[in-house]
Amino acid sequence: xxxxxxxxxIRSFNxxxxxxxxxxLIKKILLKxxxxxxxxxxxxxxxxxxxxxxxxxxxxxxxxxxxxxxxxGIENERHxxxxxxxxxxxxxxxxxxxxxxxxxxxxKSKCDIGREQICSSVNQFFAAMTASxxxxxxxxxxxxxxxxxxxxxxxxxxxxxxxxxxDTFNIIFIGRIIQNKCQHKLIELAYALKLKGIKNFKIYIxxxxxxxxxxxxxxxxxxxxxxxxxxxxxxHVTDEELMEYYSKANLYISFSExxxxxxxxxxxxxxxxxxxxxxxxxIKDTIGSYGLFNxxxxxxxxxxxxxxxxxxxxxxxxxxxxxxxxxxxxNQYLENALSKYLNNIGVLDD
Amino acid sequence: xxxxxxxxxxxxxxxxxxxxxxxxxxxxxxxxTIKKEVAKAIYHQSMALEHRIDQFLFDAxxxxxxxxxxxxxxxxxxxxxxxxxxx
Numbered sequence: 001x002x003x004x005x006x007x008x009x010i011r012s013f014n015x016x017x018x019x020x021x022x023x024x025l026i027k028k029i030l031l032k033x034x035x036x037x038x039x040x041x042x043x044x045x046x047x048x049x050x051x052x053x054x055x056x057x058x059x060x061x062x063x064x065x066x067x068x069x070x071x072x073g074i075e076n077e078r079h080x081x082x083x084x085x086x087x088x089x090x091x092x093x094x095x096x097x098x099x100x101x102x103x104x105x106x107x108k109s110k111c112d113i114g115r116e117q118i119c120s121s122v123n124q125f126f127a128a129m130t131a132s133x134x135x136x137x138x139x140x141x142x143x144x145x146x147x148x149x150x151x152x153x154x155x156x157x158x159x160x161x162x163x164x165x166x167d168t169f170n171i172i173f174i175g176r177i178i179q180n181k182c183q184h185k186l187i188e189l190a191y192a193l194k195l196k197g198i199k200n201f202k203i204y205i206x207x208x209x210x211x212x213x214x215x216x217x218x219x220x221x222x223x224x225x226x227x228x229x230x231x232x233x234x235x236h237v238t239d240e241e242l243m244e245y246y247s248k249a250n251l252y253i254s255f256s257e258x259x260x261x262x263x264x265x266x267x268x269x270x271x272x273x274x275x276x277x278x279x280x281x282x283i284k285d286t287i288g289s290y291g292l293f294n295x296x297x298x299x300x301x302x303x304x305x306x307x308x309x310x311x312x313x314x315x316x317x318x319x320x321x322x323x324x325x326x327x328x329x330x331n332q333y334l335e336n337a338l339s340k341y342l343n344n345i346g347v348l349d350d
Numbered sequence: 351x352x353x354x355x356x357x358x359x360x361x362x363x364x365x366x367x368x369x370x371x372x373x374x375x376x377x378x379x380x381x382x383t384i385k386k387e388v389a390k391a392i393y394h395q396s397m398a399l400e401h402r403i404d405q406f407l408f409d410a411x412x413x414x415x416x417x418x419x420x421x422x423x424x425x426x427x428x429x430x431x432x433x434x435x436x437x
Contacts, residue, residue, distance in 0.1 A: 191393055224389030294407075297400035 004347070005036040005063070008092075009082055010071040012043035013054055016239070018263040019071055019094050022131075024052070025155050026069065026092075029335050042078050062086040067347060070125075073260075075113040083124045090345075091128040091144065093118065095135045095260020095282070101180035104211065118142065127345045131261035132282035148341045151285075154266045156330045161271050164247045169201040169309050172249040172273075174242070174264035175256065177218065177233070178210040182278075185255035185298055187221050190230045192302035198309065203253075204245055205233045246271045251308060251315075254278060255298075262286040269326045274318040276304065288325035291318055 008027065014020045023039055030037040040057045041048070048054050057078065068087040073094035076082070083089070096118070099111035119142050127146035130136050139147045171189075175181045183205050190203045209215040215233075222231050237245070252268040254277035265275050265286050277283045279292040293304055308314050327333065342348050351359075 188393055188396065192397075220385075221389060224385045225393065226386065295400075295404045297397055297404050299397050300401070300404065 005066040006030050006069065007038045007040060008069045008071065009040045009057060011076045013041045013048055019073055022152055023071060025152050029338055033339060072118060075110040075117065079117045083121060089125045091125045093128060093130040093135050093139055097180055097258050101258060132285035134282035134285060135260050146345050150337055150341065151261060151329055152334055154263060154270060154329055156270060161243050161247045166248045169250050170248050171203045171251045171253055172206060172245055173253055174206045176210045177207050177215050179214055180256065180258045182255040182257055183218055184221060187218065187227060187231055188298040189302055190227050191225045192299040196302055196306060198306060201230065203231045206237055206245055208236045246273065249273045259283055266326060266329055269322045272319060274315050275322060290321035
């Protein structure tokens with residue numbers, strides 16, 4: 001009997017985003033498990049490096065015996081086309097940011113329509129996966145069956161960077177520059193640290209510009225609070241540059257108000273960087289119970305940060321806890337979990 | 351207009367330009383100072399608001415815990431009563 005294929009579809013692919021990394025990791029695990037597996041996309045196929053072996057969805061050959069993992073995170077114009085393919089479908093829900101975070105009508109509607117699509121397609125999927133309990137609860141609320149939390153996100157086989165010594169205490173945050181990630185709070189943190197007499201530090205805001213008005217506002221806020229030396233907005237960085245930032249980072253801080261998971265936080269922990277994050281949505285699933293803060297006031301957070309700047313012991317303790325926590329994201333664990341899940345939903349019996 | 355008059359006029363206008371430039375520079379500096387003060391005010395105002403939110407949430411959590419305790423206490427009493435009634 002011919003072995004079934006487990007293919008994946010995503011609207012558009014970017015190897016630097018969480019979704020992109022998830023897809024590559026799932027493909028790697030599926031191939032290791034002995035399945036045939038391809039990735040299909042709809043947009044910008046010409047921009048994808050050939051090394052990834054990615055195809056346009058128009059080249060997809062449907063087969064009712066095969067499985068299609070459909071990655072979903074925002075409105076998809078070809079949603080009905082994908083649903084009408086004969087393959088049995090598993091949803092991988094990447095979570096949709098609530099539209100109230102955005103002022104752009106276009107982005108608002110993309111989020112709202114995306115949510116409508118996900119709510120109205122419950123019966124089209126025989127199973128669903130997602131990265132966090134937070135997202136799983138949402139799927140169960142919509143009525144999805146066979147929902148499994150599988151944080152197939154960070155390839156733990158990737159080499160851990162060597163730490164570089166730096167003259168300054170370096171704080172980083174990685175993520176698209178967008179309102180719900182609250183990068184302005186990092187600027188406020190720098191100001192609070194400065195007011196509290198901390199001098200030798202830098203905060204690197206790393207990520208692509210997604211909303212120009214917010215992006216420009218951040219630069220103005222930095223200039224007006226006279227923090228040009230302390231806060232650096234990098235814009236888009238290459239993989240090599242990102243590794244350079246990881247190698248120099250002493251602390252990772254997230255003020256984000258909404259995370260379906262929070263992949264850079266796992267990456268940071270993988271690179272032995274202590275992570276502090278505002279406890280909201282799926283952050284607790286991502287970093288565990290240590291390193292969370294529950295306060296919004298940045299000058300209170302600054303006191304927490306100062307306690308880490310001044311105490312190596314505290315940093316070591318946090319790292320120890322976080323090392324234990326990230327064991328569940330190691331490839332071997334994820335491979336076993338995925339295999340068990342595919343078995344439970346009857347895929348391995350076919 | 352004679353050449354002399356024209357030269358005089360040019361000198362007057364150059365002086366006027368220098369004066370206007372200086373004025374506009376001063377205005378830019380004033381605007382920059384205002385921008386900086388507004389940014390600081392935004393920061394402090396935002397801290398004040400966020401402290402109030404944090405305090406409100408903290409109080410709400412405590413109050414929820416107290417209510418939970420009271421609810422569990424009452425539930426225990428009702429369960430005991432039910433057990434007595436069953437007997």
